[in-house]
Amino acid sequence: MNVFAIIGRVVLSTLAEIGALSRFTWNAVSxxxxxxxxWRLIAQQMLRIGYFSLPVVALTAFxxxxxxxxxxxxxxxxxxxxxxxATIVALGITRELGPVLGxxxxxxxxxxxxxxxxxxxxVTEQIDALTTLSTNPYKYLVVPRVVAAVLTxxxxxxxxxxxxxxxxxxxxxxxxxxxxxxxxxxxxxxxxYDDVMSGLIKAGVFGFIIAVMGCFHGFNSxxxxxxxxxxxxxxxxxxxxxxxxxxxxxxxxLFAN
Amino acid sequence: MSEAKIELRNVCKRFGKKVVLDxxxxxxxxxxxxxxxxxxxxxxxxMIKCVLGIIRPDSxxxxxxxxxxxxxxxxxxxxxxxxxxxxxxxxxxxDSLPVWENVAFGLIQGRKxxxxxxxxxxxxxxxxxxxxxxxxxxxxxxxxGGMQKRVGLARAIATEPEIIFFDEPTTGLDPIMxxxxxxLIVSSVKELGATTLSITHDMASVRKIADRxxxxxxxxxxxxxxxxxxxxxxxxxxxQFIHGRAEGPIQMEVLKP
Numbered sequence: 001m002n003v004f005a006i007i008g009r010v011v012l013s014t015l016a017e018i019g020a021l022s023r024f025t026w027n028a029v030s031x032x033x034x035x036x037x038x039w040r041l042i043a044q045q046m047l048r049i050g051y052f053s054l055p056v057v058a059l060t061a062f063x064x065x066x067x068x069x070x071x072x073x074x075x076x077x078x079x080x081x082x083x084x085x086a087t088i089v090a091l092g093i094t095r096e097l098g099p100v101l102g103x104x105x106x107x108x109x110x111x112x113x114x115x116x117x118x119x120x121x122x123v124t125e126q127i128d129a130l131t132t133l134s135t136n137p138y139k140y141l142v143v144p145r146v147v148a149a150v151l152t153x154x155x156x157x158x159x160x161x162x163x164x165x166x167x168x169x170x171x172x173x174x175x176x177x178x179x180x181x182x183x184x185x186x187x188x189x190x191x192x193y194d195d196v197m198s199g200l201i202k203a204g205v206f207g208f209i210i211a212v213m214g215c216f217h218g219f220n221s222x223x224x225x226x227x228x229x230x231x232x233x234x235x236x237x238x239x240x241x242x243x244x245x246x247x248x249x250x251x252x253x254l255f256a257n
Numbered sequence: 258m259s260e261a262k263i264e265l266r267n268v269c270k271r272f273g274k275k276v277v278l279d280x281x282x283x284x285x286x287x288x289x290x291x292x293x294x295x296x297x298x299x300x301x302x303x304m305i306k307c308v309l310g311i312i313r314p315d316s317x318x319x320x321x322x323x324x325x326x327x328x329x330x331x332x333x334x335x336x337x338x339x340x341x342x343x344x345x346x347x348x349x350x351x352d353s354l355p356v357w358e359n360v361a362f363g364l365i366q367g368r369k370x371x372x373x374x375x376x377x378x379x380x381x382x383x384x385x386x387x388x389x390x391x392x393x394x395x396x397x398x399x400x401x402g403g404m405q406k407r408v409g410l411a412r413a414i415a416t417e418p419e420i421i422f423f424d425e426p427t428t429g430l431d432p433i434m435x436x437x438x439x440x441l442i443v444s445s446v447k448e449l450g451a452t453t454l455s456i457t458h459d460m461a462s463v464r465k466i467a468d469r470x471x472x473x474x475x476x477x478x479x480x481x482x483x484x485x486x487x488x489x490x491x492x493x494x495x496x497q498f499i500h501g502r503a504e505g506p507i508q509m510e511v512l513k514p
Contacts, residue, residue: 126350126351126352131338132309133363133416
């Protein structure tokens with residue numbers, strides 16, 4: 001087969017995908033601000049996306065904070081490790097690891113669930129049925145999920161920050177014999193409002209990515225059970241990659257000065 | 258013939274290289290029941306989805322009450338959609354909602370009827386299709402195929418639409434249940450005085466619910482007439498279809514062993 005034909009086909013299908021995604025995102029965003037609003041559904045989705053993700057995110061944060069403390073202790077200068085461990089754990093968790101790992105865990109849980117649910121609704125014509133019942137599927141299905149994810153992800157990450165720092169604290173005081181009072185003082189002294197805030201802004205963006213990717217792939221799934229499976233996989237993979245890419249871009253913007 | 262409720266003029270639609278609708282011309286007079294017959298993959302479903310605006314045709318005009326729906330803005334279009342009800346092939350009930358809320362969906366979301374009042378109406382509509390109030394509390398997954406179809410019918414007539422579409426209303430049902438559904442369709446449509454457009458390949462259903470019949474083949478309407486004329490159409494395509502013969506002008510794309 002002609003190599004150029006293959007390259008051309010790949011480029012064209014990628015461009016078509018990007019175009020479709022942009023249009024979908026624009027539709028979703030434009031419906032966020034236009035009534036009617038489905039408050040009941042937003043609340044329901046906040047519960048599903050936020051509350052039920054708590055255990056996963058909390059465990060992730062705790063173990064990450066603990067492992068981070070150990071790594072810094074083993075790798076660093078043991079003389080002033082007591083202050084360094086506390087500081088780096090606090091900064092590392094709030095700026096990067098809290099939002100990124102929290103985002104990735106929620107992407108695995110929530111993007112997949114959204115894509116599977118909407119994908120099944122698509123192949124069983126439930127999304128078409130919404131249209132015939134004079135309900136806009138974007139408003140009814142997409143907007144509540146996007147709004148809920150954007151609102152709850154920062155809250156989740158804020159909790160993850162606290163638990164992650166606690167993980168470092170527990171490991172530091174229990175197995176590294178740090179003084180608890182000094183650890184807390186060091187954390188409080190070095191941690192600034194901006195550190196936490198930058199992480200929460202990132203979390204909001206990740207929430208948007210997670211919901212939009214789940215909805216986009218679910219909405220466009222076709223071909224029965226196999227298609228829904230493919231949509232689910234694609235949702236998780238694209239959400240995860242976009243989260244990591246967006247994280248890099250935001251880090252370079254937020255911490256440029 | 259009375260005035261046209263729905264009119265399709267030269268509607269074309271292709272997916273990639275595959276031409277699905279190749280210049281459809283079809284008129285559904287007000288208050289009549291038109292049944293479109295045709296084999297699988299002849300474009301029946303796509304045609305209905307074009308009228309509903311779920312799929313956008315490449316060219317042609319679709320008139321509802323004399324107005325071209327393809328030229329309407331979103332608001333006007335949503336208003337037009339309120340005239341429609343549809344029974345989907347797989348019923349397409351929302352499996353996250355109990356049966357009564359499925360039936361009441363168009364009332365609650367589309368017409369802002371209070372939930373309590375909508376529930377009363379839903380139970381009344383369920384009674385019309387022979388289902389008791391206790392069924393309303395069940396979830397769609399707990400119902401048999403025939404019951405799901407009846408709930409789908411109740412949902413389609415709940416908003417008392419002017420136009421109802423039936424997509425293969427009897428497919429997948431046993432002959433007796435199919436006849437029950439046909440009777441329900443006839444009685445509920447008569448009561449509402451609605452205009453209906455159905456697609457089916459079930460001749461028993463055609464003989465029961467049709468005022469007029471049209472046959473679609475390769476994306477074109479190749480014959481139309483009244484129900485009585487079907488058996489003496491003099492059209493060999495129609496003859497082959499209604500008698501279900503493998504031999505004739507319609508060649509299935511099946512490789513002979």
